[in-house]
Amino acid sequence: MQLGFIGVGGMAQAIIKGLIDAQAVAPSEIVVHGAHQAHYQKFAETTGVQLGESNVAVVQNSDFVVLAVTPNVAAEVLKEVRSELNEGPKVLISIVAGLSLQTMEELAGYDLPILRTLPNVNVAIGAGMTAIAANENLTGAKRADAEGLFDAIGSTSELPESDFSTFSALAGSSPAYIYFFIDALSRAGVKHGLNKQDATRIAAAVTEGSAKMVLQSKQIPFDLIDQVSSPGGSTVAGLLAMEEAGFMTAVVKGIDATIKRDQE
Numbered sequence: 001m002q003l004g005f006i007g008v009g010g011m012a013q014a015i016i017k018g019l020i021d022a023q024a025v026a027p028s029e030i031v032v033h034g035a036h037q038a039h040y041q042k043f044a045e046t047t048g049v050q051l052g053e054s055n056v057a058v059v060q061n062s063d064f065v066v067l068a069v070t071p072n073v074a075a076e077v078l079k080e081v082r083s084e085l086n087e088g089p090k091v092l093i094s095i096v097a098g099l100s101l102q103t104m105e106e107l108a109g110y111d112l113p114i115l116r117t118l119p120n121v122n123v124a125i126g127a128g129m130t131a132i133a134a135n136e137n138l139t140g141a142k143r144a145d146a147e148g149l150f151d152a153i154g155s156t157s158e159l160p161e162s163d164f165s166t167f168s169a170l171a172g173s174s175p176a177y178i179y180f181f182i183d184a185l186s187r188a189g190v191k192h193g194l195n196k197q198d199a200t201r202i203a204a205a206v207t208e209g210s211a212k213m214v215l216q217s218k219q220i221p222f223d224l225i226d227q228v229s230s231p232g233g234s235t236v237a238g239l240l241a242m243e244e245a246g247f248m249t250a251v252v253k254g255i256d257a258t259i260k261r262d263q264e
């Protein structure tokens with residue numbers, strides 16, 4: 001597979017790192033180009049990916065092209081590479097937030113196979129969560145290969161585009177909220193005498209294990225909560241105190257605010 005990246009910022013680098021570490025794509029099969037080579041020269045040297053001379057050269061040398069520029073320049077870049085994208089045609093994979101399949105077809109061509117994605121930053125360690133939506137032109141082996149890139153660096157969820165904003169809050173922004181939870185848990189441990197390093201490691205490991213338990217069991221979180229809450233015990237006392245302080249409301253309000261800001 002020849003994989004091109006237009007835009008080599010934080011998110012492109014996270015995806016590339018995840019793909020190389022997962023051995024899903026070799027560095028020699030990846031070609032990149034961004035606005036200022038100085039910004040990604042070191043990254044290219046460290047990873048061994050190829051430097052493209054221009055956005056057009058990236059498309060010419062790829063079967064799959066990842067559009068990883070900021071939303072404000074995405075339209076201009078798609079117009080710039082439109083004719084090269086349609087030779088083949090190539091498969092366009094966009095990670096640009098807010099850029100719909102319909103807009104991409106209008107800008108780049110109605111016959112182009114396109115996968116719209118919204119990866120989160122955890123793709124860098126092979127534990128990402130990526131929303132995907134394909135247009136009608138993306139079928140068969142090309143579709144499997146395009147989606148397979150994101151399966152190799154975490155999980156994927158096929159969603160209607162109308163749900164991408166909610167997904168962005170639940171998977172794109174939520175790592176920050178989960179770090180916040182881990183820090184709060186660890187701080188409580190410090191309050192009761194643990195050192196911060198131990199407390200953070202314990203809080204993070206328990207968060208990871210509990211997430212795995214939710215994903216691997218067939219039970220909903222409330223059933224799992226009941227399993228660790230003995231009658232009259234300390235866990236139910238803790239749960240009720242957290243809820244009295246508005247735990248669930250705080251989380252839902254946080255997600256509401258994230259979606260509202262995203263839609264503005």
Ligand SMILES: NC(=O)c1ccc[n+]([C@@H]2O[C@H](COP(=O)([O-])OP(=O)(O)OC[C@H]3O[C@@H](n4cnc5c(N)ncnc54)[C@H](OP(=O)(O)O)[C@@H]3O)[C@@H](O)[C@H]2O)c1
Nearest residue numbers: 007008009010011034035036039068069070071095096097
């Ligand atoms: N950050 C996230 O968590 C996240 C999650 C999901 C999706 N996204 C989406 O991913 C995209 C990239 O985000 P990011 O955080 O990686 O942004 P970023 O770090 O600012 O990277 C943007 C990249 O685009 C390059 N660029 C700008 N204009 C260009 C042009 N005309 N031609 C070629 N390259 C150009 C920039 O080059 P210079 O550095 O030289 O200016 C830079 O390499 C955005 O559309 C965002 O919506 C981000």
